[in-house]
Amino acid sequence: MNAEKIPDIIIGRLPIYLRALQRMAERGVQVTSSKELGEQVDISAAQIRKDISQFGEFGKQGMGYNVAFLIEKLREILKVDRVWDVVVVGAGDIGHAVARYQGFTDRGFRIVAIFDNDPEKIGKKAGNFVIQDVAHMGEYIRREGIKIAMIAVPASAAQEVANELVEAGVKAILNYAPINISVPEGVHVQYIDPVTHLQRMTYYL
Amino acid sequence: MNAEKIPDIIIGRLPIYLRALQRMAERGVQVTSSKELGEQVDISAAQIRKDISQFGEFGKQGMGYNVAFLIEKLREILKVDRVWDVVVVGAGDIGHAVARYQGFTDRGFRIVAIFDNDPEKIGKKAGNFVIQDVAHMGEYIRREGIKIAMIAVPASAAQEVANELVEAGVKAILNYAPINISVPEGVHVQYIDPVTHLQRMTYYL
Numbered sequence: 001m002n003a004e005k006i007p008d009i010i011i012g013r014l015p016i017y018l019r020a021l022q023r024m025a026e027r028g029v030q031v032t033s034s035k036e037l038g039e040q041v042d043i044s045a046a047q048i049r050k051d052i053s054q055f056g057e058f059g060k061q062g063m064g065y066n067v068a069f070l071i072e073k074l075r076e077i078l079k080v081d082r083v084w085d086v087v088v089v090g091a092g093d094i095g096h097a098v099a100r101y102q103g104f105t106d107r108g109f110r111i112v113a114i115f116d117n118d119p120e121k122i123g124k125k126a127g128n129f130v131i132q133d134v135a136h137m138g139e140y141i142r143r144e145g146i147k148i149a150m151i152a153v154p155a156s157a158a159q160e161v162a163n164e165l166v167e168a169g170v171k172a173i174l175n176y177a178p179i180n181i182s183v184p185e186g187v188h189v190q191y192i193d194p195v196t197h198l199q200r201m202t203y204y205l
Numbered sequence: 206m207n208a209e210k211i212p213d214i215i216i217g218r219l220p221i222y223l224r225a226l227q228r229m230a231e232r233g234v235q236v237t238s239s240k241e242l243g244e245q246v247d248i249s250a251a252q253i254r255k256d257i258s259q260f261g262e263f264g265k266q267g268m269g270y271n272v273a274f275l276i277e278k279l280r281e282i283l284k285v286d287r288v289w290d291v292v293v294v295g296a297g298d299i300g301h302a303v304a305r306y307q308g309f310t311d312r313g314f315r316i317v318a319i320f321d322n323d324p325e326k327i328g329k330k331a332g333n334f335v336i337q338d339v340a341h342m343g344e345y346i347r348r349e350g351i352k353i354a355m356i357a358v359p360a361s362a363a364q365e366v367a368n369e370l371v372e373a374g375v376k377a378i379l380n381y382a383p384i385n386i387s388v389p390e391g392v393h394v395q396y397i398d399p400v401t402h403l404q405r406m407t408y409y410l
Contacts (some may be wrong), residue, residue, distance in 0.1 A: 011408050015401035020385055023360075041385050079407040086403070093305050097298035098399065106409065107400045131381055147410055148403065155228075161410035172406035174399055178249055178308055180246050188409055190402035194303065194379055195312045197395035198218035198291070198353065202284040202313065203216050204393055205352055 010051045011078075016041050017048065018074040022107075025067050034066040080108025087141060087170075089161050090152035091116035091124075091131045094176050098150060100127035109148070113140060122129075140166035148172045155179040162189075215256045216283075221246050222253065223279040225314075230272050238269040285313025292346060292375075294366050296321040296329075297338045297359035299381050303355060303387045304332035315355070318345060339366075346373035360384040367394075 020040040024032055034045035034052075041048075052058055052065075058073050059065040075081040086109050088095050113125050115134040122133045126140035132140070140146070149170045151161050153202050166171060172188045175181055178196075183189055225245040229237055239250035239257075246253075257263055257270075263278050277368040280286040291314050293300050302321050319331050320339040327338045337345070345351070354375045355364050363382035370378060377393045380386055383401075388394055 006362070009324070014408070017402035018404065019383060019398070019401060021389060023384060039387075042387075059263060059358070077408065079410060080404050084403070084407060090252055093302035097302045100298050101399075104400060107404070109400065109403055146347050148406070151401070171410055172403070174402050174406075178227060179226060181246075181254045182244075188406040190283060190406060192402060193224070194306075195314065196224060196357070197379050197397060198289075198314055198377070199220035199223065199283045199285055200217050201353070201379075201393040201395055202289060203219070203282065205284060205376055 006054050010054060013041075013043065013047075013051055014074055014078055015201065017052070018071065018080075019107075021067055021071045021074070025071060031064045032067055032070075034059075037065070043188055056071070060080065066100070073110070082108065083110050084148050085110055085112040085144060085146050086148045086150060087112060087146050088114040088126075088150045088152060089116075089125050089134065089137065089165070090114075090154075090176075091118070091121045092152060094152040095150075096153060096174075098127045099129050101146070110147070112144070115140075138168040141165065141170060144145055146170060148174075151175040151176045151181075180188060211259050215259060218246075218248065218252075218256055219221055219249070219279055219283055222257070223276065223283065223285075224312075226272055226279070230276060234272055236269045237275075239264075242270070246291050280313070283313070288311070288315050289313060289315040289353050290349060290351050291353045291355060292317060292342070292343065293319040293352050293355045293357060294321075294329075294339065294370070295319075295359075295381075296323070296326045296331050297357060300355075300357040301331045301356060303381075304334050317351070319410065320345075324382055343369055343373040346370065346375060351375060353379075355379045355381065356386075357381045 005183050007137050025030055026128045038045040055077055061078050088098050091114055095114055099111055113132055114129045115132050115137045117134045121131050124131050130136040151158050151167045155177045158179050159181050162181040168181055174190050176192050239253040243250040243253050262283055263275055281308050293303050296319050300319055304316055317335045318337055320337050320342045326336045338403045354370045356363050358366050360382045363384050364386050367386040371388055371392050379395050381397050383398045
């Protein structure tokens with residue numbers, strides 16, 4: 001692997017490539033080209049070749065990429081050749097949807113617990129999980145060595161929850177609350193907010 | 206406004222700025238700086254000034270930005286100074302969560318209908334909406350002149366749904382299904398897939 005720091009924008013495209021390659025593998029495709037992959041993900045073939053070459057020589061000139069091999073390499077690079085435990089904070093509609101979502105496991109993640117502060121919700125089920133009291137969240141995260149959390153609480157509570165998560169040792173947060181949160185250096189945050197995606201498209205309408 | 210084409214990556218940051226500015230306005234902040242805004246959204250002050258200056262002179266040198274004015278301008282630029290009607294396809298967990306989500310209206314969007322193909326779901330409620338038969342979706346979209354849709358169906362059905370939406374006149378699709386979809390030139394797609402966000406972070410862990 002290249003010793004220099006690889007731009008985050010390239011890292012951001014790798015999961016898109018991986019997802020498309022896994023779809024190809026499911027369809028029985030064994031060899032692909034940067035052109036074919038590019039058409040799947042709407043990114044130029046040249047960009048794909050450039051991105052992938054940052055990490056080594058994974059295809060032979062004129063021979064294309066072996067799909068299974070490239071999947072394996074991308075999973076290694078993205079560190080999803082293992083399964084990461086993830087906690088969910090907030091047992092509202094989104095928290096429930098996430099807790100019941102079947103699409104994590106074969107892509108490197110496993111929900112292990114869901115927390116809320118609402119006495120009406122604590123002890124009830126969300127998917128296969130019993131909703132736990134958020135008061136015990138920090139202890140749980142420390143004990144289990146959890147590094148990844150999803151925040152699905154109202155915007156007004158998101159920063160406080162993020163602080164607790166970080167203090168307990170979480171290093172990566174997927175934030176569904178529609179608000180930017182501050183975290184220390186070395187902690188990563190990604191955002192899911194449907195409205196920002198919609199607004200990005202209305203510009204063009 | 207600058208007559209030249211503005212890079213999509215800049216357009217993609219505007220909703221983030223708008224969201225942060227609206228939070229400031231809620232807190233009663235009347236004037237901000239590119240530095241303060243930058244700290245909120247974790248983007249450099251220089252980048253913010255450059256992005257915003259693409260669209261005109263919205264701040265006075267050394268005086269900062271008037272928050273209400275900049276919100277108004279960004280809403281105009283992003284065309285969310287109006288309310289867009291949006292249909293949801295798929296009444297699973299995500300479709301239900303979206304149909305019940307209260308955060309669209311004051312940011313430029315309004316869910317107007319939800320469709321599914323499951324006879325068990327059609328006629329039941331999702332939030333305040335009666336789930337409609339997807340067989341009537343195209344007709345509904347044409348009649349109401351809907352331009353925006355969210356896809357929340359299984360990956361295997363997403364492309365077919367997208368084709369129907371596009372044929373009926375939809376120009377912007379927010380796709381929750383974990384698969385890339387192909388659309389004709391002039392139709393916009395954005396993706397929400399928690400796993401791609403998570404994988405982008407595990408790289409750094």
